[in-house]
Amino acid sequence: MFEIVTICTGNICRSPLAELLLRQRLADLGVTVHSAGTRGLVGTQMTEEARELAVARGIPIDQAEAHRARWLEERHLATPDLVLAMAREHRRAVVELAPSRLRSTFTVREFARLARTLDDRELTATADAAGADATSRLRALVALIAAQRGMSQPLADPLDDDVVDPYRRSWKTYELSAAQLEPAIDEVVRVVRLAMARHAPVAD
Numbered sequence: 001m002f003e004i005v006t007i008c009t010g011n012i013c014r015s016p017l018a019e020l021l022l023r024q025r026l027a028d029l030g031v032t033v034h035s036a037g038t039r040g041l042v043g044t045q046m047t048e049e050a051r052e053l054a055v056a057r058g059i060p061i062d063q064a065e066a067h068r069a070r071w072l073e074e075r076h077l078a079t080p081d082l083v084l085a086m087a088r089e090h091r092r093a094v095v096e097l098a099p100s101r102l103r104s105t106f107t108v109r110e111f112a113r114l115a116r117t118l119d120d121r122e123l124t125a126t127a128d129a130a131g132a133d134a135t136s137r138l139r140a141l142v143a144l145i146a147a148q149r150g151m152s153q154p155l156a157d158p159l160d161d162d163v164v165d166p167y168r169r170s171w172k173t174y175e176l177s178a179a180q181l182e183p184a185i186d187e188v189v190r191v192v193r194l195a196m197a198r199h200a201p202v203a204d
Helices: 014-025 048-056 061-066 088-097 099-104 108-115 120-129 134-150 171-196
Strands: 003-008 032-037 082-085 105-107
Touching: 003 014, 003 088, 014 032, 014 048, 014 171, 048 061, 048 171, 082 088, 082 099, 082 108, 088 099, 088 105, 099 105, 099 134, 105 108, 108 134, 108 171, 120 134, 120 171, 134 171
Parallel strands: 003 032, 003 082, 082 105
Antiparallel strands: none
16 A cells, blocks of 8 residues: 655654644545654654644544654655655655655655646546556656656745744744645645546546
8 A cells, every 4th residue: 555754854743743634634545654753853742732733633632642753764765655755855865865765755845836737637647547556556646746846947935845844933833834734735635535536437
C-alpha cells in the first residue's frame, strides 16, 4: 500500500500535524503515514499549540497526545512513495540522505502548487494508464507532478513553498503555519483520492 512520510525539523509541530491530518483524511484508503524530524527531539510530544491545532481540525486528543518525535534516518526513507517536507531545507536534507528520493520528495506546498496545474481529468487519465494497482496509480501521479517542476515558472518568493516554523513563537504564527499547511494537505488528499477512485468505463 502507498506510504507517505512528512518531515520537519523537531518533529513536534508541522510534520506531526501533517501526519495526523493525512492519516485522518485518508484513513478509509489504507494509506500509511509517518513523520520524522531532521533534528528530531526524540521522544517528545507535539507542542501544546500543535496539539490544539490538531484537535481543532478533528483529530482525537488521544491521537495528538500519542505522538512522539523521531530523528529522521535513511531507513525511514527506504519505503515511502511520497516524501512531504515542510520546508526547502528539509527537502534538501532528505535528498542528501537518500538521493534516490529526489523525484518523490517535495515540500508539501510545492506538491500542492504543482498538482494544482493538473485538473482531475489529467490526473485520472495518468492513473488509469498505470493500471489497476493502487500503488502503481499513485506512484504514476507522483511522477507526473514531479515532471511539472520543469514546466512551471519559478516562484517570485521561494518562501511560498515553505510552511513557516511556529516553534517557540506566537499563537498567531501557529495559526499561520496551519493556514499554510492545511490547503496543501487538501491537495495531497485530492491527488490520492483521484488515484484510488473507481471510474466507470467511458462510453464511445
